Amino acid sequence: MVGVAAVGLVGGVSVRAGTIVAWGRSVEGQTGAPTDDTFIAIAGGSYHSLGLHADGTAVAWGANDGGQCNVPAESFQAIAAGSRHSLGLRTSGSLHAWGSNDYSQLACPLGTDYTAIATGWYHSVALRSDHSVAAWGRNNLGQLNAPLTYDFKAVAAAGNWSLGLHDNGTLEAWGYNGHEQCYVPAGNDYVAIACGTNHGLALKVDGSIVAWGWNNNLQLNVATGNDFVAIASYGDHSLALRSDGSLAAWGLNNEGQCNAPAGAGHTAVAAGLFHSLALVVYVRGDVNCDGGVDFDDINPFVTALIGREVYEARYTNCRWLNGDIDGNDYVDFDDISPFVRCLVHSGCP
Numbered sequence: 001m002v003g004v005a006a007v008g009l010v011g012g013v014s015v016r017a018g019t020i021v022a023w024g025r026s027v028e029g030q031t032g033a034p035t036d037d038t039f040i041a042i043a044g045g046s047y048h049s050l051g052l053h054a055d056g057t058a059v060a061w062g063a064n065d066g067g068q069c070n071v072p073a074e075s076f077q078a079i080a081a082g083s084r085h086s087l088g089l090r091t092s093g094s095l096h097a098w099g100s101n102d103y104s105q106l107a108c109p110l111g112t113d114y115t116a117i118a119t120g121w122y123h124s125v126a127l128r129s130d131h132s133v134a135a136w137g138r139n140n141l142g143q144l145n146a147p148l149t150y151d152f153k154a155v156a157a158a159g160n161w162s163l164g165l166h167d168n169g170t171l172e173a174w175g176y177n178g179h180e181q182c183y184v185p186a187g188n189d190y191v192a193i194a195c196g197t198n199h200g201l202a203l204k205v206d207g208s209i210v211a212w213g214w215n216n217n218l219q220l221n222v223a224t225g226n227d228f229v230a231i232a233s234y235g236d237h238s239l240a241l242r243s244d245g246s247l248a249a250w251g252l253n254n255e256g257q258c259n260a261p262a263g264a265g266h267t268a269v270a271a272g273l274f275h276s277l278a279l280v281v282y283v284r285g286d287v288n289c290d291g292g293v294d295f296d297d298i299n300p301f302v303t304a305l306i307g308r309e310v311y312e313a314r315y316t317n318c319r320w321l322n323g324d325i326d327g328n329d330y331v332d333f334d335d336i337s338p339f340v341r342c343l344v345h346s347g348c349p
């Protein structure tokens with residue numbers, strides 16, 4: 001459910017900030033992301049979404065029936081979104097949750113040694129610097145029964161279950177197992193994990209993806225290939241980010257949550273229950289959004305000069321303002337000369 005920019009680590013290490021794109025169910029406003037380009041992480045909840053700015057401030061939008069969008073004015077290094085609650089990992093290493101507390105999901109454990117977080121519907125999990133796992137919130141199905149070991153390097157959660165990645169690259173799951181989502185695949189070559197509501201997802205060191213659990217909506221029909229660098233899941237759909245910055249999506253598509261935008265430049269993915277999010281770094285001069293600036297951008301640039309409406313109708317997965325080379329928030333003839341310079345340099349200086 002959580003997406004962190006794949007180009008770098010949050011928490012001390014610089015990350016290329018980007019813009020949020022969101023698609024799928026929008027009834028509750030969960031795809032109405034802010035439009036600025038200063039985000040370094042995203043998270044999808046059941047009917048709400050979170051974004052983390054490069055300066056550590058967080059913002060939320062969508063359903064707020066439990067107060068899950070009432071983000072406190074604090075500094076965070078990571079964010080996660082549950083069903084009706086949200087969770088933040090403070091820059092200090094401590095935890096803070098807000099929103100609905102109907103299952104004590106706001107009762108975060110104390111301490112300042114947390115390094116990663118994840119949220120299920122009504123429970124949360126966190127990783128400590130000693131590689132142990134903390135869990136709190138609803139426990140009617142064993143979703144808090146994390147193994148008491150000190151060998152985890154990643155955690156994930158969704159629905160009523162949780163998933164951990166051991167230091168040795170093996171998987172372990174706990175909580176609701178009604179669709180055998182806790183029967184994890186064997187192997188010790190996993191590097192990243194994600195949970196759907198009733199299916200699991202893991203990224204292997206070779207860049208391929210495996211899935212297990214419920215397949216009622218073909219959520220196990222993973223995208224093929226071995227060039228994936230990040231994965232996300234929630235509900236009955238999943239997303240993946242390829243090394244070239246393009247996206248893949250599969251599973252339930254009843255609300256268009258799998259209609260991922262084409263093009264490159266994406267740096268992170270996150271999934272909500274019926275919606276999806278990605279971070280994209282727009283490149284000035286890349287008017288066809290394939291990641292580079294070259295002669296293929298000439299035709300879309302000419303279209304951008306004609307006008308925004310014409311451009312957006314033709315290049316639905318790119319951004320008109322990528323043609324604004326001189327940075328005055330408009331594309332016009334003054335951008336022609338600088339655009340030519342971008343072409344000559346294969347990128348805008």
Ligand SMILES: [Ca+2]
Nearest residue numbers: 286288290292
């Ligand atoms: Ca291009």
Ligand SMILES: [Ca+2]
Nearest residue numbers: 324328330331
């Ligand atoms: Ca301009």
